[in-house]
Amino acid sequence: MTETTQQASLDVSKIRDDFPILSRKVYGKSLVYLDNAATSQKPRQVISALTEYYEGYNANVHRGVHALSMEATDRYEEAREKVARFIGARQSEEVIWTRNTTEAINLVTGSWARSNLQPGDEVVVTEMEHHSNMVPWQMVTQERGATLRYLRLGDDGKLDLDDIDTIINDRTKMVSIVHASNSLGTINPVKEITARARAVGAAVMIDGAQSVPHMSVDVQDLDCDFLAFSGHKMLGPTGIGVLYAKREVLETMEPFLTGGEMVLSVTLDGADWNDLPMRFEAGTPNIADAIALGAAVDYLDSTGMDNIRRHEVQLTGYALSRLREIEELVIFGAEAAEDRGGVVSFHTPDVHPHDLGTYLDQQGIAVRTGHHCTMPVMRKLGVPATTRASFYLYNTEEEVDQLVDSLKSALRYFGHG
């Protein structure tokens, strides 16, 4: 990591004031929201962007010559520019709006992979992928007669890269890897893996669903062809996601969905595709949510991604040290907070995660229990499910203390019946 060890410089209490939901009660208790890897809460600025659009300039984009349509188009494209700048894209045309990370990945498997994979080719993912970066590749490699290979997950919760040179080889056409694991928190050495992919001429996609919201991610620095992420995990609304792709790669790709907006001209005999990025955005897009994602990016930018990362490393380190007080807990993933995103996943052998989740919920604490859409990871860990606490810029050490205290009382509760 490039972060220094300075003290966190976030004014968390001021940040919390921007999030109306954080002041609500759950079963009469203050909400402790530790399910940020599933979705983040939204600041007032993002919620306002939605209502301002619907109340002030709701209109379709790229179509009308009237004032509202032009205003909506400007704001919509401005959001695209904000996102492009946020991830270091060279131009906003390299940002394609999707519904979410899953759809962004499916755009690549549905378009790029269909025309680039031949029988005998190989695609490499890792054993720690979310199902969204595994199932689409399983399907398309099967369809194309290609082979899907996996970089192994080691017992330490990190990727085992000992055989990377065998797994990523001359037959590899695509390496698609998760930047930060949603179920373990592990941050993968994506630059090292990308370098190996480049050495054999393979394309690279990075699943940034858990990294883009939490740390500075620069597509030039990562040297990836594709980066997929979701708006709703980075303070934005649900229903809007992003596929970043290098312009020269996008230009070689066939459309994914077809219809209006993505065509330049249509005759009864056929159609010509529109320019980037519209070629990949058939139909009326999700205008309001794209604009609100722009507001989320503004919020993250003004807070500073390095500040957010520093805050999360500090908080995760604190959580790890407090959770280690509880002997019954088996904590998964990397030892050091610096090697993780703000995610701590653990197992209590004597209390099932769903029982634990219900108990914590009654204390107002929202955590995720289950397989986190990473069933192969659960199989590897030898557990059916884990309990996961995941942090964001508005979480505090006091909330970690409440989690730890409630966990201790939950274990007593179930232990003594």
Add this chain to the structure above:
Amino acid sequence: MAKSDLDDLYGKTVLEHCRSPRNHDRLVDADATAHTVNAFCGDESDVQISVDGGRVVGVGAQAAGCSVNLAATSMLAQAAEGVHLDDLSSLIDLFRRQMKGEALSEGDRSRLGDLATLTGVLNFPVRIKCTLLSVSALEEALATVDGS
């Protein structure tokens, strides 16, 4: 308030069935077996039954997952043993009605045995399906012996 809801969910009987599940041994030479999985959470329930003269003469039931599933599977196995197939269908129907929130008569509650103690789960709608995983397994097993 919250704590008493929790105590209703994890009542003494529920936790006792978790610790000492009834009919837990796998039934060898069963006439029918079934395995159900809750895709949402990965919980599992396995049921084996032996039938003789239209009556369930042996039940084996094993569950993996949360306390509610463990307890419900154990309670169901206990309730099913020795019951005539026709009565078992109506018992299952009764249990399903209870888990939909219908208030049962005292007589019906006593027919359900320990299954009647699962009403505490009704305050936790997301957990109701945990009580029904073993029911689905039993029904699946029964479907294969029906009419034989």
